Amino acid sequence: MVGSDQKVLADATSEARRLLKDEAAAVLNLADRIGDDFVMALEILMNTRGMVFISGLGKSGLIGRKIAATFSSTGTPAYFVHPVESLHGDIGLISPGDVLIAISHSGSNEELLRPARILVQRDVKIIAMTSSPNSPLAKIADVTLDLGVKKEACPLGLAPTTSTTATLAMGDALAASLIVAKGIKREDFAMSHPAGALGRRLLMKVREVMHPRDAIGLVSPETTIRQTVAEMTKMPLGAVCVVDEAGDLLGIVTDGDVRRILLKSHLDELIDEPVASVMTRSPVRVRENELASHALALMEDRPSQISVLPVVEPGSDKLVGLVRLHDLIQLGMK
Template sequence: MNQDSPAPLDAARLTECARDVLRIEAAAVQALVDRIGDDFVRACELMLACKGRVVVSGIGKSGHVGRKIAATLASTGTPAFFMHPAEASHGDLGMITPDDVLLALSNSGNTAELLAIVPLVKRRGARLVAMTGTPGSPLAELADAHLDAAVEREACPLNLAPTASTTAALALGDALAVALLDARGFGPEDFASSHPGGALGRRLLTHVADVMRSGDAIPSVPDTAALPAAILEITRKRMGMTAVISADGRVAGIFTDGDLRRLLEREGDVRRLLVTEVMSASPATIGPAALAAEAVKLMEDRRISQLLVVDADRRLLGAVHIHDLLAAKVV
């Protein structure tokens, strides 16, 4: 390796090299399309029928890809975990039960650490799905289903570093996970339940009832109230509005601080007005069972900052402010 000062960067060469890599890897993934057939269906059948876990294993770069595939399977409805094949030979093989499926990754299909444990795995009654780049390899021959991830060449100019082959294996793993997701009828709420700490989980699992203010925290006045009483309620409850409630307990309207500012521009003395004279009689409302994300969209569409939460009879149950949704990290 030359230790002299590096030559000036050749921008054109760098750019073309990067484009070549992307072209080669894209072609490697595209080539997988025509290989999706009976063996792929068989692999899906084995995993769908699995009463235990899908145990993913591989070493080196295949191991890194395997960890990602295991994580994707687990988050999309197929219970899975990664097991290092070398550790399996030193006790971790006890993780595998007869109800499991082993998904073994090896580009050569001749990885010694995997071949050492496969007979023991099959003797226990677990099924084997192999993903290799060599269909005639020992690992492929031992498999109950073989997924062909062969590539014409690596994107590395030396054709040595795993590049196109790992991209192809990763894409094939994604295809497997998504096909299983679809077969299980796995939906957005199922996905959210596996991701409760993420933004998607919060959007799909948080309901208006979880974030709304209720009880004494709801700003409200009767429809007989004078405007000064409504202004006092807005100030006291700090939501920038107050609900106006009719004698039968239903929402009659809403009066906001924006309404007050516009009123003061038009009127001099507002002390003698009733709140019903200046309120909005058709306020935006939402039910407590609605998703908090729906409340966000309604606020955005109506360009408002507050929503009244009502039941089917328009009786006031709560109120939600955009700040409540921000605090819940739904926005």
């Protein structure tokens, strides 16, 4: 690489750092703009009995689509409507009592203003997101969220960069506030994300991932350690559960326990002792109707991690299965 090329790349990477710092500063500036107007916008969104629509043109429209998706996935159903398409029939989707979040950096985009003016007459609440608080859009809006972006971070000062980043961040701030205000829980969030690793973490129950009772090693307290090791070899899941005659969980012996037993100096005497003498009594267990993510937390969020967990019936100690850390990791729970 010649020297001139190196200088160009150095200047380019320096510009990248500057842009990121400028955009970060614009986002941080929004925190100081969370005031009465933001609260009013939040109240409008919370109190509407209608639908939430989001509209914007060009890059603002792309950001609007993402904000609508975030709203919908976090408990506030929202739809993006293209301002031009709205003038060719789509405006019929929006009814009195609905809310429109109108996005425009300049606030003077006529393609957005035309449908917004019509919707004002329909008793649709308008929330403007703009950096021009005295613009035509701000003047017809019920409330304006001033993003305060004075210039774009683009080296030419032309391409939407800082303005779109700030708009996206303000949309996220609204979505996060609505989560808190509406009392949205993780379980509610999961209902909108049933697929993939996220859905598994938030929805999958222990009974769906456990090895059933007939697939795990079971012994009684009187079973010898020798016989217990044989049972563990026969059912290689990393542990054998100790149960009483009624099938209730009494203890567990893991692969790690066996290794520690083998290191004892009096192994010949110990090997034919009852397993009750070496088992872990009243081990940590999980209910079959609990979330698999809870089982993962029980195994990992402790001073000494464990790799297997007995599963019992709700409201009792009746053993119904065994869940392994390895299986949860394979399912993408971690």
